[in-house]
Amino acid sequence: MAFSKDFLWGGATAANQIEGAVTRDGRGLTTMDTLTVGNLHRPRQITYQKVDGTLEKAERLACVPEGAVGAIDPDDFYPSHVGIHFYDHYKEDIRLFAEMGFKAYRMSISWTRIFPTGTETEPLEAGLAFYDKVFDECLKYGIEPVVTLSHFDVPLYLADHYDGWGNRKVVDYFTHYCQTVFDRYKDKVKYWMTFNEINVLRSWLQLGIHNNEDPQTMAQAIYHVLLASARAVSIGHACIPDAKIGNMVMYAPSYAMTAKPEDVLENLQYKRKVEFYLDVQVKGAYPAYKLKEYERLRVNLVTQEGDEEILKAGVVDFIGFSYYMSTMTTTDTSMPKTPGNNMMSYKNPHLEVSEWGWTLDPMGLRIALCEMYDRYQVPLFIVENGLGAIDKLESDGSIRDDYRIDYMAAHIVAMKEAVELDGVELMGYTSWGCIDLIAWSTGEMKKRYGFIYVEADDAGKGSYDRRKKKSFGWYKKVISSNGEDCSNN
Numbered sequence: 001m002a003f004s005k006d007f008l009w010g011g012a013t014a015a016n017q018i019e020g021a022v023t024r025d026g027r028g029l030t031t032m033d034t035l036t037v038g039n040l041h042r043p044r045q046i047t048y049q050k051v052d053g054t055l056e057k058a059e060r061l062a063c064v065p066e067g068a069v070g071a072i073d074p075d076d077f078y079p080s081h082v083g084i085h086f087y088d089h090y091k092e093d094i095r096l097f098a099e100m101g102f103k104a105y106r107m108s109i110s111w112t113r114i115f116p117t118g119t120e121t122e123p124l125e126a127g128l129a130f131y132d133k134v135f136d137e138c139l140k141y142g143i144e145p146v147v148t149l150s151h152f153d154v155p156l157y158l159a160d161h162y163d164g165w166g167n168r169k170v171v172d173y174f175t176h177y178c179q180t181v182f183d184r185y186k187d188k189v190k191y192w193m194t195f196n197e198i199n200v201l202r203s204w205l206q207l208g209i210h211n212n213e214d215p216q217t218m219a220q221a222i223y224h225v226l227l228a229s230a231r232a233v234s235i236g237h238a239c240i241p242d243a244k245i246g247n248m249v250m251y252a253p254s255y256a257m258t259a260k261p262e263d264v265l266e267n268l269q270y271k272r273k274v275e276f277y278l279d280v281q282v283k284g285a286y287p288a289y290k291l292k293e294y295e296r297l298r299v300n301l302v303t304q305e306g307d308e309e310i311l312k313a314g315v316v317d318f319i320g321f322s323y324y325m326s327t328m329t330t331t332d333t334s335m336p337k338t339p340g341n342n343m344m345s346y347k348n349p350h351l352e353v354s355e356w357g358w359t360l361d362p363m364g365l366r367i368a369l370c371e372m373y374d375r376y377q378v379p380l381f382i383v384e385n386g387l388g389a390i391d392k393l394e395s396d397g398s399i400r401d402d403y404r405i406d407y408m409a410a411h412i413v414a415m416k417e418a419v420e421l422d423g424v425e426l427m428g429y430t431s432w433g434c435i436d437l438i439a440w441s442t443g444e445m446k447k448r449y450g451f452i453y454v455e456a457d458d459a460g461k462g463s464y465d466r467r468k469k470k471s472f473g474w475y476k477k478v479i480s481s482n483g484e485d486c487s488n489n
Helices: 086-100 125-140 156-162 169-185 215-239 261-283 288-297 307-313 362-376 402-422 470-480
Strands: 008-012 045-049 055-059 104-108 144-150 191-195 244-250 254-256 318-322 327-329 337-340 343-346 380-384 426-432 452-454 466-468
Touching: 008 086, 008 144, 008 380, 086 125, 086 466, 086 470, 104 426, 125 144, 125 169, 144 169, 156 169, 169 215, 191 215, 215 244, 215 261, 215 288, 215 307, 244 261, 254 261, 261 288, 261 327, 261 362, 318 362, 362 380, 362 402, 402 426, 402 470
Parallel strands: 008 104, 008 426, 104 144, 144 191, 191 244, 244 318, 254 327, 318 380, 327 343, 380 426
Antiparallel strands: 045 055, 337 343, 452 466
């Protein structure tokens, strides 16, 4: 078989997209909780309160003005506040994951369930106890939890009062949180990742900073994130000697639009945008090209003695990554574009797109695997891959999502080829949104990813009952055959 007997088949979610119960049992608000619902044609917006007390909204990746604080508009709808009611349905959902045969469940811990403002010395026992119950439920079925420590959600208090990751103090607050959960769950969780899609963190929502236009501010915030990641890895290894701790990037391989040297160079520059984060987290130091870029921008990182050693000591055990699409690069800015995962992408004339405009490219997954493994020679873990689509509930209660099966089957074949033909060392595959959840990009429920249908609409209304889709049985067969049988029958 292409995949090892302990290959980690499973699914992936994020706390802010499924849990709901945002203020239950003492949980504090995060930046993600200020994010409204949107759709393909109307962007999600962050809500903030200006110094004069008025409420304003801005596009989700914008920054709030100096002095403004995150806020909730009582007349608007915030999808994270309800999620899919996982906080109350976790036993049912994990039982369904087990029925599919999951070997792993990738999820995140909500930082503010443990430390409501992010600054507390003592953790919130109710929050710790909730994740104890979730992990115990997974382990009861032989499912390995794969835990992301930070999935886009910055404690709102840290954003409001510390400028988020722009402040080095937040590194200490984060590592205290990490130490707390490592200590608590060291006998239950062996697989961890530090920051979700670390290479796309760039806004108030994801970093808690009030200015992302200034190169110095952005570089310093990212430096703090990378330093925090390295410290978390070292803390985790000290606490859990047999733990496997990885990073996580959004990986979208790029093809030069033409053979023009200018396009090829542009493509090289594009690749460095993700390789920078991988270089630091896998090799333990800033690469020369990034330092030269900072010279040109007159960026001077504020560092402390011992930081270089922290980065060197805190290298990861594996690379986790999301793969949904590929992109194109060109110097011709007049070329047509299409939406993508955290990006606008130049449209590839040779490939189709999904209902939301995301490029469909199964072979791109094999290319991504080869590019990363050839360069870094550490195990890889596909922790997000899936198709967002509109699912139809038939009169008999069935959901016939053959399009999802076709998409995923093609991607599993591509990753199998990377293992068999290219020698890539692959740890596992956890499909994104194994159960329908709130879409990060648009906040919709109708953009569905799961094998399990959740009866809820974009306004948070519905029974929230769970139903198995056709893909549920298909994925169960894929797992039971260890990826050998991907047929749709």
